[in-house]
Amino acid sequence: MLRNLDMTLIRTFVTVADKGTMTAAANALHLTQGAVSQQVKRLEEMFGASLFERDRRGLRLTHAGERLFGKGKRLLGLNDEIWAEMAGTPVGGRVRLGVPYDLVGTLLAPVLKVYAEAYPRVEISLVCASSPELASALAAGTINLAVIEERIGPTSGECLAIDRLVWVGAKGGVASAKRPLPVSMVADTCAFRPAVLSTLGEHGLEWRTVFENGNIDATMATVRSDLAVTAWLASTVPADLDILPLEAGLPPLPNFSINLHLPEHGVSPAAQEFARHIRDGLTRRPLAA
Incomplete structure (x- = not known):
């Protein structure tokens, strides 16, 4: 059965991974920290795997998170490129x-x-x-x-x-x-x-x-x-x-x-x-x- 990825969840996950904390990601995405946490949780439930674990310095990607991170960034880049091209209005x-x-x-x-x-x-x-x-x-x-x-x-x-x-x-x-x-x-x-x-x-x-x-x-x-x-x-x-x-x-x-x-x-x-x-x-x- 074909399933579609939710780009909003992917963008939130990538932002958390980039920023290292839920708080910093929330500021970047203009969301509450609770909303960011819930979106990451939904993504983890979709894949049936934990994407982050905590250490002394903050959040760290799990093995599953590392696998998703690189492909998630490429997916977001392609998504944004398609929107820019199809919008038809050059910046x-x-x-x-x-x-x-x-x-x-x-x-x-x-x-x-x-x-x-x-x-x-x-x-x-x-x-x-x-x-x-x-x-x-x-x-x-x-x-x-x-x-x-x-x-x-x-x-x-x-x-x-x-x-x-x-x-x-x-x-x-x-x-x-x-x-x-x-x-x-x-x-x-x-x-x-x-x-x-x-x-x-x-x-x-x-x-x-x-x-x-x-x-x-x-x-x-x-x-x-x-x-x-x-x-x-x-x-x-x-x-x-x-x-x-x-x-x-x-x-x-x-x-x-x-x-x-x-x-x-x-x-x-x-x-x-x-x-x-x-x-x-x-x-x-x-x-x-």
Whole structure:
């Protein structure tokens, strides 16, 4: 007897597997946690097998879940492709995407390339700024969506990944041993600045600013020259610089989340598709946590 898969249940299952928790999946799908749990339970009842099991870090796929996950993602991709083609209305227009300086050339570069190839009729404009500035621009309606770095906690955005905020210095450098500690920040509006200065203050470490004007290349130059240290997400640290170990004597920094923010109203089809590409691209890429 032929049976049809429920695409809603498959999409929920794949989202839970991608996010790692029911809560994160519920936020991404705009559902309650209870609804997500019930949908996963229905899928497990259909297949007569458990798809997830819990461990200390959260949910983990069972053997049956692993078998379903890869095929489920391919099935969703084909479903979405068919809808896009059969709808008969090509996605076009203009999208203004807000991105922090440190993410545009690292995590988001592959996503931008794939999206541009998939939707050649969309005119893409990038707005690079600090995360607080991007949040203000989104609220003012001058950008259509934004990827924002925030301290882990309550947010109006969708958490795509969690990464470590780390101290970065020149290879074999000595700047981390100097006091007051020479610190180079991209801008005084940098999302990391409050966390960095708060941590230094809590540990009684004196510091001084070496560079601060919104230019990430110049900040990188001061670190490469061993004039200062800086703080970046672990996944964005260039290969020619070092993530400083605890032995360097600097206090550990808090984790940050990379969140996707959309306006409350009036999200265009082009922006919605861009959000989907960003979501798929970043959740597929493992980050240090």
